[in-house]
Amino acid sequence: MSQEIAICWFRQDLRISDNPALLAAAEHDQLLPIYVLDDDSADEVAMGGASRWWLHHSLQSLNSDLIGTLQFFRGDASVILRELCQRHNVTHVYWNRCYEPWRIDRDREIKTELLEQGIHAESFNASLLQEPWAITKTDGSPYKVFTPYYRRFMVQSHAAPKATPRFMPSLLEDSHSCSLSDLELLPSINWAEGFKPHWQPGEKWAHKRWRSFLDERLNNYQQGRDFPAKQSVSGLSPHLHFGEISPRQLLQDLQYVGGSDTDNDNREHFIRELAWREFSYYLLYHWPDLPGKNLRPEFDYFPWQHDETLLRQWQRGMTGYPLVDAGMRELWQTGFMHNRVRMITASFLVKNLRQDWRSGAAWFWDCLLDADLASNSASWQWVAGCGTDAAPYFRIFNPVTQSEKFDPGGDYIRQYVPELAALPNRYLHRPWEAPDDLLAQAGITLGKDYPHPMIDLAESRAAALDAFAAIKTVEPTVAVNQAAQKVSAL
DNA sequence: TTTTGAGTTGTTCGA
DNA sequence: GTCGAACAACTCAAA
Numbered sequence: 363m364s365q366e367i368a369i370c371w372f373r374q375d376l377r378i379s380d381n382p383a384l385l386a387a388a389e390h391d392q393l394l395p396i397y398v399l400d401d402d403s404a405d406e407v408a409m410g411g412a413s414r415w416w417l418h419h420s421l422q423s424l425n426s427d428l429i430g431t432l433q434f435f436r437g438d439a440s441v442i443l444r445e446l447c448q449r450h451n452v453t454h455v456y457w458n459r460c461y462e463p464w465r466i467d468r469d470r471e472i473k474t475e476l477l478e479q480g481i482h483a484e485s486f487n488a489s490l491l492q493e494p495w496a497i498t499k500t501d502g503s504p505y506k507v508f509t510p511y512y513r514r515f516m517v518q519s520h521a522a523p524k525a526t527p528r529f530m531p532s533l534l535e536d537s538h539s540c541s542l543s544d545l546e547l548l549p550s551i552n553w554a555e556g557f558k559p560h561w562q563p564g565e566k567w568a569h570k571r572w573r574s575f576l577d578e579r580l581n582n583y584q585q586g587r588d589f590p591a592k593q594s595v596s597g598l599s600p601h602l603h604f605g606e607i608s609p610r611q612l613l614q615d616l617q618y619v620g621g622s623d624t625d626n627d628n629r630e631h632f633i634r635e636l637a638w639r640e641f642s643y644y645l646l647y648h649w650p651d652l653p654g655k656n657l658r659p660e661f662d663y664f665p666w667q668h669d670e671t672l673l674r675q676w677q678r679g680m681t682g683y684p685l686v687d688a689g690m691r692e693l694w695q696t697g698f699m700h701n702r703v704r705m706i707t708a709s710f711l712v713k714n715l716r717q718d719w720r721s722g723a724a725w726f727w728d729c730l731l732d733a734d735l736a737s738n739s740a741s742w743q744w745v746a747g748c749g750t751d752a753a754p755y756f757r758i759f760n761p762v763t764q765s766e767k768f769d770p771g772g773d774y775i776r777q778y779v780p781e782l783a784a785l786p787n788r789y790l791h792r793p794w795e796a797p798d799d800l801l802a803q804a805g806i807t808l809g810k811d812y813p814h815p816m817i818d819l820a821e822s823r824a825a826a827l828d829a830f831a832a833i834k835t836v837e838p839t840v841a842v843n844q845a846a847q848k849v850s851a852l
Numbered sequence: 853t854t855t856t857g858a859g860t861t862g863t864t865c866g867a
Numbered sequence: 868g869t870c871g872a873a874c875a876a877c878t879c880a881a882a
Contacts, residue, residue, distance in 0.1 A: 705860095760864090
C-alpha cells in the first residue's frame with residue numbers, strides 16, 4: 363500500500379496547539395511542514411519591517427518545536443507547492459485560511475489546481491471565532507455597524523480549540539528549501555534591538571503572556587485598559603496576528619475566570635476587544651477595498667495637506683505634544699503602541715495635521731509588530747471618519763485633555779519623553795505654558811531640547827471641522843454617483 | 853414600506 | 868469644579 367504524504371503549509375498560524383491543518387496533516391504517514399515567504403511579489407502588501415522581525419523569531423520557535431524540520435521557501439507559493447507535490451508525490455495539502463483579499467484569491471486558485479491534479483487540498487479556520495461569511499443581517503447582507511454585529515456575534519456558538527496532535531508522523535525534508543536566514547527577515551540596521559526587552563515571539567511565550575494577563579491584569583482590565591502607564595492590556599496582538607495562540611483558546615480559558623460582577627465585566631470587555639478584531643476581518647472580507655479606499659466616498663474630496671515635513675515630525679515623535687510624542691516613540695522603540703494612544707496619535711495626524719489616513723496607516727504598518735491588514739485599515743478608517751461605522755467627524759481628540767485624563771501621573775510620558783521628566787505634572791502635559799524659571803530648573807529650553815507645539819490645537823481643530831463640513835456639500839452628484847456604483851458593485 | 857431607536861473610546865461652552 | 872447640552876444630521880438595523 364502506498365504511503366500518504368501530507369504538506370502542512372504554515373502561514374499566520376505559527377503554533378502546534380489548536381492548529382486544524384497540522385492536526386489533519388499529522389494523520390498521514392509522512393509530513394512535510396513548510397513556510398513560504400510569499401509577499402515579495404506585490405509591494406503594497408509586503409510585510410512591514412517590525413512584523414518581519416517578529417516573523418523571523420516566531421518561525422525559529424516553531425521550527426524548534428518541529429525538531430528543526432520546518433522547510434523554508436521564498437517566492438510564488440503556487441509554483442513552490444506544485445514542485446513540492448511532484449518531487450515528493452504528495453497526496454494531501456493542508457493550510458489554515460488567511461483573509462487578506464490577495465491571499466483569498468491566490469489560495470482559491472491553488473486549491474483548484476491541486477484538486478485538478480487529484481491532490482486532496484483542504485483549508486481550515488484557525489484564526490477567527492467566526493468566519494466572516496457566517497454572520498449576516500436578517501436580509502443576508504453584511505453588517506456595517508459594530509454594535510448590532512457584536513450582538514449577533516455573541517449569540518453564535520463558538521468552536522472549542524482543536525486537540526494537539528498526539529503523535530507526529532515522520533517528518534520529511536526537501537532538498538530545495540532554504541534556511542531561515544535566507545528569508546532575510548531581520549533588518550540590516552540595528553532598529554529592532556529595542557524590541558527584545560519587551561517581546562518574545564513564539565507559541566510558548568504567547569501562552570506565557572496570556573497566563574500572566576489572566577493572573578495579573580484581567581482583574582483590572584475594564585478600568586485599567588485606558589491608562590497607558592498601567593499596562594493593564596494583554597499585549598497579545600502580535601501573538602494573535604501570527605497565530606501563536608488562537609482566539610478559541612482565549613475564549614475557552616476565559617470561561618474559568620472567577621464569577622464576581624467585576625470578573626464578568628472584565629471578561630466581557632476583553633471579549634468585546636476580540637470581537638473588534640473579528641469585526642475588522644469581517645469588514646475586510648466584505649469590503650476588500652478597505653485598506654486603500656475611503657468607504658465613505660465623499661472623503662475622496664477631503665482636502666488632505668500632504669505635507670512630508672509634518673508627517674515626519676509626527677513619525678519621529680517631535681510634535682511638541684508630549685502624549686503624542688510618547689506614543690510615537692513607544693511605537694518606534696518597542697514596535698507597539700497602547701490602544702488609547704493609537705487613537706490619540708492617529709486623530710492628531712488626521713484631524714489636527716490633516717494628513718491622509720493612508721500615510722498614517724503606512725507608518726503603523728511598517729512599525730507595528732502586530733501590523734494586521736484588517737485591524738490597521740479598519741481602525742484608521744474609523745479614526746478618520748471615513749469608515750462604515752466611524753467616529754463622528756466632530757469627535758476630535760484633544761491631546762492635552764486626553765493626556766491629563768489618561769496619564770495623570772505622567773509615568774507614560776516620562777518613560778518615552780525623558781527630556782521632560784523633570785517637569786512637574788502640572789506642566790508635563792503642556793510644557794509651553796510652564797514659567798521660564800521652571801523650564802530652566804528642569805533643564806529644558808523649548809525649541810532646543812523639546813519642540814514647541816507644531817500646530818495650534820484650537821485653530822487646527824476648527825480647520826478640520828471646516829474641511830469636514832465642506833466635503834458634505836462639494837460635488838454632491840459625484841459623491842452620490844460613486845455611492846450608487848458602489849452599491850451596484852456589491 | 854415605513855417607522856423608530858440607536859450609534860466604542862470626545863470636546864467645548866455656558867450655567 | 869461640575870454638569871448637561873450642543874455638536875449635525877445621517878445611516879443602519881430591525882420591527
